[in-house]
Amino acid sequence: MTVLEGGKISGRQFMSVLVVLRIVPLTLVFSLINSIAHVQDTWITVIIGTVIAIPIAVLITKLSLRFPGKTIIEYSQSLLGPVMGKLLGLLILWCFLCTSIDITRGLGEAYVIAIMPETPILVFMSMLIFISCYAARSGLEVICRLGEDVFYIVVFVLLLTYVLPYTAMRFENLRPILAWGASNLVPPVIANLGYYSQFLIIGMLVPYLNKPEDATRYAVYAVLISGALMVLAAVALVAVFGTTASSWTLPLFSLARMISLGDFFERIEAGVMAAWTVSTGIKLALFLWAASVAVAQLFNLKAFRHLLYPLGTITVAASLFFFESMVELEDYLAKAGAMVSILVAGVTLLLLYAALGIRMAIHRRKGGAG
Amino acid sequence: MRVRRCVRITALLAIIPVVLSMAGCWSRKEIEDIGFVLSIGVDHGAKEDEIMITAHIAKPFAISAGLSGAVDEKPFWQVSSTGRTVFEAWRNLRQQSPRRPLLHHSRFIVFGEEFARDGIHEAMDFFFKESEVRETNVVVVAKGVKASEILWNEFELERMPAEGALGIMKVAAQELSTTVMITLNEFLQMLEAEGHEAVASRAELVRRPPSEDPRGQLKRETISISGRETGAAAFKGDKLVGWLDKTQTRGLQWVKGKVRSGIIVIEQPEEENKLASIELVRADSTVTPGISDGRPSVLIKVRAIGNLGEVQEDFDPMKSQEAWLSMERRMAEVIRHEIEAALNIAKYEFNSDIFGFGAEIQRKYPKEWTKLKDKWDEEFPKLDVEIEVETSLRRSGLTRRSVQTVRKEEG
Numbered sequence: 199m200t201v202l203e204g205g206k207i208s209g210r211q212f213m214s215v216l217v218v219l220r221i222v223p224l225t226l227v228f229s230l231i232n233s234i235a236h237v238q239d240t241w242i243t244v245i246i247g248t249v250i251a252i253p254i255a256v257l258i259t260k261l262s263l264r265f266p267g268k269t270i271i272e273y274s275q276s277l278l279g280p281v282m283g284k285l286l287g288l289l290i291l292w293c294f295l296c297t298s299i300d301i302t303r304g305l306g307e308a309y310v311i312a313i314m315p316e317t318p319i320l321v322f323m324s325m326l327i328f329i330s331c332y333a334a335r336s337g338l339e340v341i342c343r344l345g346e347d348v349f350y351i352v353v354f355v356l357l358l359t360y361v362l363p364y365t366a367m368r369f370e371n372l373r374p375i376l377a378w379g380a381s382n383l384v385p386p387v388i389a390n391l392g393y394y395s396q397f398l399i400i401g402m403l404v405p406y407l408n409k410p411e412d413a414t415r416y417a418v419y420a421v422l423i424s425g426a427l428m429v430l431a432a433v434a435l436v437a438v439f440g441t442t443a444s445s446w447t448l449p450l451f452s453l454a455r456m457i458s459l460g461d462f463f464e465r466i467e468a469g470v471m472a473a474w475t476v477s478t479g480i481k482l483a484l485f486l487w488a489a490s491v492a493v494a495q496l497f498n499l500k501a502f503r504h505l506l507y508p509l510g511t512i513t514v515a516a517s518l519f520f521f522e523s524m525v526e527l528e529d530y531l532a533k534a535g536a537m538v539s540i541l542v543a544g545v546t547l548l549l550l551y552a553a554l555g556i557r558m559a560i561h562r563r564k565g566g567a568g
Numbered sequence: 569m570r571v572r573r574c575v576r577i578t579a580l581l582a583i584i585p586v587v588l589s590m591a592g593c594w595s596r597k598e599i600e601d602i603g604f605v606l607s608i609g610v611d612h613g614a615k616e617d618e619i620m621i622t623a624h625i626a627k628p629f630a631i632s633a634g635l636s637g638a639v640d641e642k643p644f645w646q647v648s649s650t651g652r653t654v655f656e657a658w659r660n661l662r663q664q665s666p667r668r669p670l671l672h673h674s675r676f677i678v679f680g681e682e683f684a685r686d687g688i689h690e691a692m693d694f695f696f697k698e699s700e701v702r703e704t705n706v707v708v709v710a711k712g713v714k715a716s717e718i719l720w721n722e723f724e725l726e727r728m729p730a731e732g733a734l735g736i737m738k739v740a741a742q743e744l745s746t747t748v749m750i751t752l753n754e755f756l757q758m759l760e761a762e763g764h765e766a767v768a769s770r771a772e773l774v775r776r777p778p779s780e781d782p783r784g785q786l787k788r789e790t791i792s793i794s795g796r797e798t799g800a801a802a803f804k805g806d807k808l809v810g811w812l813d814k815t816q817t818r819g820l821q822w823v824k825g826k827v828r829s830g831i832i833v834i835e836q837p838e839e840e841n842k843l844a845s846i847e848l849v850r851a852d853s854t855v856t857p858g859i860s861d862g863r864p865s866v867l868i869k870v871r872a873i874g875n876l877g878e879v880q881e882d883f884d885p886m887k888s889q890e891a892w893l894s895m896e897r898r899m900a901e902v903i904r905h906e907i908e909a910a911l912n913i914a915k916y917e918f919n920s921d922i923f924g925f926g927a928e929i930q931r932k933y934p935k936e937w938t939k940l941k942d943k944w945d946e947e948f949p950k951l952d953v954e955i956e957v958e959t960s961l962r963r964s965g966l967t968r969r970s971v972q973t974v975r976k977e978e979g
Contacts, residue, residue, distance in 0.1 A: 312699050366753060370931060377934035440757040445696075456753065458704050465672075 202494055202502050205339030209412035212403055214349035215342050215484055216420035221352065221427055222301055222481045223393055223531065225474040226308045228449045230386040230428070231435060233532040236378045237443045238371070240432035243383045247390030248425030255397050255417040257547055262404035263413060264554070270401025271495045274546075277553040286549060287496045290398060293542045294489040295513065297396055298482055300531060302327060303517035305478045307524045312451050313471065323514050326475070330482040331510040334490070335503050338406055341487060345480045355473040356427055356450075360434040362463075363456040367437040385532065390428075392536025394421070395543035402488040447524065450474075486510060603667035604628070606644070606730035607676035609715025610691050611683050613650035613657075619691060621657040622648040622716040623669055624730060643727045648716055654694040671700035675730045677707050677752060678771065680714040684801065684808035692759070692806075695752060703753040706737065707768040709801035709808060718771050721795030729795075737769060737797045745827040745848075746814035748800040759806060762941055763926015766803040767820065770811055772796045802913075804920040812910065819910030822870050822903060823923050825853040832874065834898040837891045842881040846874040846899050846961065857929040859936050865952035866925050870903060872957070876964040884969035892961060900957040907955055915949045925951060 223229065230247075231240050265273035270290060275283030305326055306319040333341055397417070404413050431450065435443045438456055446452045454467040490505035499505075521527040609622035625645045647664050651657030661669055677695060679688055695701045710718035723732025740747040750758075750768050758766035774794045800812040800820060812820060821827045829848050836842040851872040858865045876885075876895065885892045914922050926944050930937040940947060 315699070366751070370928075371757075373931035374934040439753065440761065442753075442756050442760055452703065455702055456704065464704075 202491055202500075203338055203406060205337045205342075205406055206408045207339060207342040207403070207406050208408055209416040211342035211346045212407055212413065213416040213420045213423070215345035215403070215480065216397065216400070216417065217424045217427075218345055218349050218352060218477050219396060219399070219481045219484060220393060220420070220424035221356070222474075222478050223304065224428055224431060225352070225356070225450055225477060226301075226304045226448060227528055227531060228431065228435070229389040229393075229528065229532040229536070231432060231444050231449055232528060233385040233389050234382065234444065236382050237432075237436050237441060238374060239376060239378070239382055240386060240436060240443075241372075241429045242376065243386040244390060244425060244428045244432055246383065247387045247394065248421060248428070250387070250391060251394035251397070251421050251425070252418055254391075254394060254543065254547075255400065255421050256414055257551070258397055258400045258543075259404060259414045259417045261547070261550055261554070262401050263410055265405075266410060267405050269405055269491065269495060270398070270546075271492045274550060277550055277557065282549075284496055286546060287492060289542055290401075290546060291489055291492040291496065293396075293398065293539065294485050294492060295509070295516075296535070296538070298485040298489065298509075298513045299517040299520055300527070300535065301478055301481055301485075302513055303521055303527055304531075305475065306517070307527060308448055308451065308471070308474075311524065312448055313468070320514070320518065323517060326479060326482060327486075327510040327514050330479050330486055331506040333479070333483040334487040334506050338403070338487060341480065341483045345484070348476050348480045351473050352477045353423075353427065355470055356431070359450055359454050359457070359470055360430050362459060363434070363438050363453060365458070366456045367434070368440070369437050371436050371440040372433065388540070389532045389536045392531075392539040395536075395539035397421075398543050398546060399484065399488050402491060447528070482513075486513070599628075601668055602670045603645075603665060604673045605669050605671050606674055606728060607678055607719055607733075608671070608674055609648075609678040609680065609710075609719050610654065610688075611680040611714045611716055612686070615650070618650045618652060619654055619657050620648050620650045620716065621654060621661065622646060622719055623658075623661060623665075624719045625665065625667075625669055626728060644729060646716070646719055654691050655698075658694070671698065672702070674701065674705055675734050677701075677705050678715040678718055679707075679709045679768075679808075680716070680718075681710055681712055681808065682714065684709045684803075687806045688803075688808075689759075689806035692756070696756065701752070703751060703756075705752045706734070707750050707752055707755045708733075708771045708797075709768050711770050711772045711799075711801075711811060713773050718773055718795065721771075721773060721793050723794060733771070733795055733797055736795070740797055742828045743830065744814075745818050745821050745830040747798050747817060748821065748826075758924075759803075761924070761927050763921055763928075763930055763937070763944060764924035765805070765920040765922045767812075767922050768801045768803070769797060770799040770801045772798070802918050802920055802922050804918060809918040809920055810913070812913065815906050816910040816913055819906035819908070820914075820922060822851065822872075822907050823853055823855065823868055823910070825851070827851040827872070831877065832899050832902050834895060834902055836879055836881055836883065837894040837898070838883075838888070839881040842879070844879040844883070844895065845877040846895070847877040849873045849875055849962065855923070855925065855928050857925065857932050859929070859933050862936070862939075863952070864925075864929055864936075864940060864947060865954070866928070867954045867956065868907065869956045870907070870958070872899070872903060872959045874899060874959065874961055876961055878965075879970045882970060882972050885964060886968060896959045896961050899961070900959040903957045903959065904955050907957075911953055915951070919945060919949055921948050925953075 230244060231237055234240050262270060271287040274286045278286060302323050306323040309322045310317065310319050333344065400417055404410060407413055435449050435453055438453060443449065451467055454470040457466055458464040486506055486509055490502040490509055493505050494502040603625040605623045605625050607624040611620040613620040627643050627645055647661060649657050649660040649664060651660050722729050726732035726735060737747060737749055741749040748767050748769055755766055755768060758764050774796050776794060798814050800817045801808055802810050802812055818827065827848065832846045832848060833843050834846065836844045851870065853868060853870045856867045858867065914920055929940065
């Protein structure tokens with residue numbers, strides 16, 4: 199097979215894109231806070247979710263490291279055989295496309311709700327897709343270099359958004375803690391793990407790392423950094439909005455609107471929105487790239503670049519038709535979408551590790567016999 | 569080669585009309601087509617079940633003309649419209665306004681007293697759903713009048729009434745602490761919270777006698793209707809139940825830890841009928857709930873730091889340490905009285921927990937609160953409230969002792 203993608207990425211770029219892809223939904227819709235009944239506990243659920251996500255990220259990375267130079271699509275075929283492997287590959291591909299569809303619609307909705315209500319949503323979505331496909335055509339190296347810069351911008355903007363509304367913060371809003379039992383904590387943890395399941399894309403990235411041995415370390419860093427950013431988001435939101443924090447469609451956008459320093463430093467949410475748009479663009483470029491590489495590898499194509507625009511078109515169309523309304527999108531993201539992501543990631547890991555175990559057992563027995 | 573170049577040029581030419589047609593976005597709003605709304609008033613309409621929205625819109629041309637020279641034109645325009653819902657009334661405004669009114673820059677959401685007494689719940693949602701309205705708008709209730717009337721008030725030193733009212737309110741909240749400044753965000757939190765009733769700013773209309781100055785009538789240099797932004801409006805649920813005067817409002821602000829500055833007038837120790845003023849520098853408070861035998865109680869601790877700003881009769885702190893301490897005690901006594909005034913009216917007149925004691929109990933004793941919350945209306949007036957005030961006088965200005973004059977005894 200010819201080399202589809204010749205790019206090489208550094209560990210830090212790898213970590214940056216992982217963080218960006220986890221915090222993109224946070225910057226727009228914060229499903230965690232929307233799915234919790236009593237918002238005071240949100241930050242605890244984020245910590246729980248993050249702690250559970252670390253082994254998931256490590257498992258995905260370690261598996262990929264056993265097959266140097268091969269993507270998850272390729273080694274699942276060599277582990278499970280061509281038929282099962284291709285089926286699993288299709289499942290992963292479908293998952294990548296679903297993620298692209300969600301975030302495309304999410305960003306379009308955010309623009310229509312918050313900034314330009316009269317503009318058709320198609321305009322925002324197709325512009326975003328066009329730019330992301332254009333970026334993805336240049337290959338993984340370009341996406342990840344851009345991703346590192348975007349990572350710094352987004353972290354900076356997020357921290358500003360957390361800190362600057364300090365005049366409106368009342369930290370007593372965070373109490374009482376853990377007063378409603380464990381059932382309050384479950385839905386947001388599931389929503390959080392649903393997003394962390396998107397780290398399945400690590401399986402597509404590890405082969406292109408210039409130092410694969412760093413992969414595990416940086417994957418864990420990515421989980422920790424994104425977890426910290428979300429804990430701070432949960433604290434800031436509840437401190438500013440109290441129990442009303444769960445009612446916002448775009449919580450962090452509303453948080454940015456609360457910034458008002460000395461009568462002149464205010465109305466900065468458009469800048470905030472711009473930073474979130476570029477991060478969504480990076481995530482979309484990454485997932486479209488992964489999807490087209492997956493298609494090329496599944497069907498033994500010699501190049502992936504001309505698949506991008508068709509896949510982008512499908513994504514735009516699907517994101518228009520998948521969801522009737524913002525309510526449906528939010529409901530999907532917090533419940534069904536999260537469960538599906540967890541299921542796909544779980545099934546993938548389970549099948550691959552089981553196959554790996556069996557292979558190793560057979561190999562050992564053969565070695566013992568020989 | 570030539571074919572490719574032809575293709576490229578054709579493509580380029582094909583793009584031009586596309587670009588020309590996209591010279592703007594759908595949602596563009598040209599500055600010439602919009603009117604900036606500065607305050608929004610909400611009242612009952614003339615017909616039953618109708619809501620009247622009053623918008624106070626800035627006139628950009630009048631403002632800019634006013635900067636260059638004298639102009640007789642008012643820099644604002646006030647317009648009302650009605651509808652069955654707030655949004656409908658708001659949209660109906662477009663029948664009267666040649667420019668599109670925009671809420672991005674509004675400062676105030678004003679409720680008329682009558683409307684507030686009947687409940688504001690139905691009017692609230694629009695202000696949160698509409699992306700033009702900022703959550704930093706200040707919620708005001710007009711005492712005794714309709715919101716549409718209070719919006720007419722004008723202020724010296726500011727051409728725009730909303731700016732004038734905001735200036736007064738900010739200064740009063742910061743330097744007098746006798747008014748509350750509640751943003752839409754805080755107001756909603758208080759409306760939604762268990763065990764915490766809402767308060768909002770109070771605005772009154774001040775009618776001035778018509779001016780005798782002939783120039784004033786010609787050039788409109790004096791103002792006949794002005795406003796006063798003091799005190800607070802207390803709600804129970806979504807209904808207005810009464811007003812807090814300046815003292816009671818500061819009492820409320822002490823408990824909430826929102827007193828920034830202010831003057832406390834005390835009787836001067838060692839001198840009969842002479843007063844001293846203490847300027848507050850900073851203050852904070854903690855509210856600690858407790859539950860014993862199922863009965864809730866609350867301990868309020870207030871700490872205030874002040875400077876001695878003036879004394880009316882001879883006073884030298886170097887001479888008498890006791891007098892200095894006595895001043896601190898008197899200051900604490902004044903603060904305690906203010907808190908008690910607020911407590912009494914909230915407990916016995918309104919039966920409305922505007923201090924958020926219930927919310928504090930919920931934070932500390934979530935389990936007990938589930939039992940308490942249904943009967944909080946009966947429990948709140950019976951609540952044991954203990955007040956501890958700790959004060960300290962730090963400085964006495966640029967002079968140590970006060971002004972001493974030689975006076976001859978009369979008679």
